[in-house]
Amino acid sequence: MGDDTNIHNTSRGDVGLTRATTIALRDPLLAVALFIGSTLTAVGHHLYYESLDRAPVGSEGQQVWAIRIGTGLAFLTRSGLAATLGIIAVQQSWATLRKRAMTIGGIDSMFGIMSNPWLFLNKDLLVHAKRICVLAAISWLLPLIAITTPATLSVYSHATQIEIMFNVPTLNFSDVSGWATYEAWGIVSGIGLEISRLFTSVYTSNTFAPFTPPFANASYDLGFWGPSYKCSSLEAFIERNNTPTWSPNDSNYTSVEEAFYGEIGTWVSPGNASLSGRANVFKAVSSTPMSNTVFIGTSGFNMLGNTTLPNVRLLCQLYNTSYSVTVGFDNGIQTIRENAVEILELQEWNDIRGKYSMALANGTCAPDPEANNAIICPTYYTFHSVLSNFLSGTIFVSGDGDFRYENNGFQTGAGSAPVLQSGLTDCPEIWNYTGIPEAYMKTFHRCRNQTLASAIEDLSRNFTYSLMAYRNWEDVKTLVPMAVTSPMNFFYYNKGYLLAAYITAILVTLICMAIGFVALRNNGFTGSMAFSAVLLTTRNTDLDKLAENHYLGEKPLPDVVCNTKLQFGIIGTEETGNHAGFGLEGTVTPLGSMPPCHNGESKGAETTTLLREEL
Structure with missing residues (x-):
C-alpha cells in the first residue's frame, strides 16, 4: 500500500503466480x-x-x-x-x-x-x-x-491520634472568687451560691461535674494540688496516734476517743445493738476539739471490715493533697483516671482562723502566724464547710417507726437529709443492721469503693475535680500536651x-x-480497512454485476448480495489481466508466496505480464 509491487502471471489458474510485496x-x-x-x-x-x-x-x-x-x-x-x-x-x-x-x-x-x-x-x-x-x-x-x-x-x-499543646482548665485555690459570702472585715459567713450548686450536682450524680470537652476524643495528663478528705476508723486513728497530735480547743476532752463519744454518743460504741426507743442510724458532726475533722457514727456494719458487729466509727480529716490525673474524653464523655493521689499536710488550723483567712494576703493562701504559720486557704475552709454541712446531722427511727432527720435541733423527714440523697446511702455501714424497713432503705449499689470511708474520700476528690468546671475559674488554665483522637x-x-x-x-x-x-x-503486506483498500480490491466485473441496482450501500443489505460468498485472492483472465482482489467463490486463485520486489521482466519460457498496483 503505497509501495510499487510486481505480479508475475502466466495464466489464471497458475497458483504459482507471484506478487512481490513489502510490509509497511x-x-x-x-x-x-x-x-x-x-x-x-x-x-x-x-x-x-x-x-x-x-x-x-x-x-x-x-x-x-x-x-x-x-x-x-x-x-x-x-x-x-x-x-x-x-x-x-x-x-x-x-x-x-x-x-x-x-x-x-x-x-x-x-x-x-x-x-x-x-x-x-x-x-x-x-x-x-x-x-x-x-x-x-x-x-x-x-x-x-x-x-x-x-x-x-x-x-x-x-481514629487517629495527634499531640498538640492546648490550654485546659485547672485549679487555683488561691483564687477565692465567688467561693463565700462575707461579713464585716472579710469574715467568712457562708458558702457561695455557685459552689453550693456545684457540690449539689456532685453528690446527687455520684460523680464529678464534667466541663465542656475541648475535643470529642482527647486525653491529657494534669497535675495540681487541692483538698481532700482522709477517713479512718476511730480504732485505727487511736492506734496510729499513740502520741496525740491534736490539741483540745474549747473543750474539756482529754482524748480523741472521749471527744468522739462525747459528740456522737455512746449508742455507737462497739457491739451496742440496742434499738429501744429512738434508734440512730447515722450521725455526723463537725468536731469541736479537732480542726477540720468530721466525726461519723453509724449503726450498720460492713463485711469488708471483717466484722459482723454493728456500729461504725469514722474520723474524716481535711488534707492538702497532690493530684496526678489523666483527663480523657470519649465521644464527649469525660473520664478522670487517678494516676497518683498523695496525701500531704493535715489542715490543723481551727475554725476561727479559717473564718478570718480572708484577711491574710487579700484572701489568698498564706501562712497564719496565729496558727503556727500553717498555710491557710479561704477556699480550703469553704471546702470543709461544704462537706461538713453535707454530712452533719442525725438520721434515726423514732419510737413510733417514723424515719427522721435532725440537724441543729430541727427535725424533718429523712428524705431531707443530703446524705440520703447521695450514693452514700447504699454503703452497708448505713443501711445494714439498722432495723429500717426495706421500703425506706433499699440499696442500689451506688456506694463507690464499697465502704463508707472510701466513698466519702471519693466524694471529696470528685468535688475537687468538679472545680475544673467552676464558672468563676473559667480563665484558670494551663498549657499541656494533649493527645487528640479524631x-x-x-x-x-x-x-x-x-x-x-x-x-x-x-x-x-x-x-x-x-x-x-x-x-x-x-x-x-500491511492490510487496511480504509476506503482505498476497498476500492483497490473490488475491481471485478462479477462484483460490478452484483452491485447493479444496489449502489447506495444502504441498510439492510439485500439477501442476494448478503449471501454471496467472496474470497480474497488472484482474479482475472489472460484477456483482462490478473490482479489481487475479491472475487466470487470459485473464481479466485489463492495468493501464492511472494518474492522480493523487482522492476523488469522475468525470464522464462512463458510470456509474462507486468501489472503495477497499489494495495
Whole structure:
C-alpha cells in the first residue's frame, strides 16, 4: 500500500503466480507503541494509587482528584489496548479472507464488529472468523478495566491520634472568687451560691461535674494540688496516734476517743445493738476539739471490715493533697483516671482562723502566724464547710417507726437529709443492721469503693475535680500536651484487583499481538480497512454485476448480495489481466508466496505480464 509491487502471471489458474510485496512498518510499530504505552500507563496507575495507600485525605478536593486521575489513567490504558487490538484485527481480517470464502454479510460483520456488537450475531462470521470474534470480544470487554481499576482506591475512616499543646482548665485555690459570702472585715459567713450548686450536682450524680470537652476524643495528663478528705476508723486513728497530735480547743476532752463519744454518743460504741426507743442510724458532726475533722457514727456494719458487729466509727480529716490525673474524653464523655493521689499536710488550723483567712494576703493562701504559720486557704475552709454541712446531722427511727432527720435541733423527714440523697446511702455501714424497713432503705449499689470511708474520700476528690468546671475559674488554665483522637479519612488501595485486571488485559493483548504478527507475516503486506483498500480490491466485473441496482450501500443489505460468498485472492483472465482482489467463490486463485520486489521482466519460457498496483 503505497509501495510499487510486481505480479508475475502466466495464466489464471497458475497458483504459482507471484506478487512481490513489502510490509509497511508504520501500523505494526504503532501497535507496539500503543501496547507499551498502555502497559506503562497501567504501571503508573498502580504506582500512583500505591503512593496514596494509607495516606490521610487532606481535603475533599484531593479525594475527588485522586479518583479523577485514576479514572483517566484507566481510560488511557483501555484506549491504548483497544487501539492495539483494532490494528491486530485488521491484519487478522486479511489473513482470514485470503484463506476462505465468506458471504458479503460475514465480511461486513468482520469489518464492523469492532464498533458494532450486534454483528456478533452473524453466523458466517462466527463459523469462519473465530479469531476475529475473539479479538472483538476482548476489545468489547476492555472497558471493564476502566470500571474496576478506579474503584480499587477507596476511602475509610480511622481514629487517629495527634499531640498538640492546648490550654485546659485547672485549679487555683488561691483564687477565692465567688467561693463565700462575707461579713464585716472579710469574715467568712457562708458558702457561695455557685459552689453550693456545684457540690449539689456532685453528690446527687455520684460523680464529678464534667466541663465542656475541648475535643470529642482527647486525653491529657494534669497535675495540681487541692483538698481532700482522709477517713479512718476511730480504732485505727487511736492506734496510729499513740502520741496525740491534736490539741483540745474549747473543750474539756482529754482524748480523741472521749471527744468522739462525747459528740456522737455512746449508742455507737462497739457491739451496742440496742434499738429501744429512738434508734440512730447515722450521725455526723463537725468536731469541736479537732480542726477540720468530721466525726461519723453509724449503726450498720460492713463485711469488708471483717466484722459482723454493728456500729461504725469514722474520723474524716481535711488534707492538702497532690493530684496526678489523666483527663480523657470519649465521644464527649469525660473520664478522670487517678494516676497518683498523695496525701500531704493535715489542715490543723481551727475554725476561727479559717473564718478570718480572708484577711491574710487579700484572701489568698498564706501562712497564719496565729496558727503556727500553717498555710491557710479561704477556699480550703469553704471546702470543709461544704462537706461538713453535707454530712452533719442525725438520721434515726423514732419510737413510733417514723424515719427522721435532725440537724441543729430541727427535725424533718429523712428524705431531707443530703446524705440520703447521695450514693452514700447504699454503703452497708448505713443501711445494714439498722432495723429500717426495706421500703425506706433499699440499696442500689451506688456506694463507690464499697465502704463508707472510701466513698466519702471519693466524694471529696470528685468535688475537687468538679472545680475544673467552676464558672468563676473559667480563665484558670494551663498549657499541656494533649493527645487528640479524631476520625480521619485515609485512602485504601486494594492492589490485588487492579493488578489482576491490568495483568489479565495486558497478557491477553500480548497474545493477540502474537496472533496479529503471525497474520501480518502470512499476509506479506500491511492490510487496511480504509476506503482505498476497498476500492483497490473490488475491481471485478462479477462484483460490478452484483452491485447493479444496489449502489447506495444502504441498510439492510439485500439477501442476494448478503449471501454471496467472496474470497480474497488472484482474479482475472489472460484477456483482462490478473490482479489481487475479491472475487466470487470459485473464481479466485489463492495468493501464492511472494518474492522480493523487482522492476523488469522475468525470464522464462512463458510470456509474462507486468501489472503495477497499489494495495
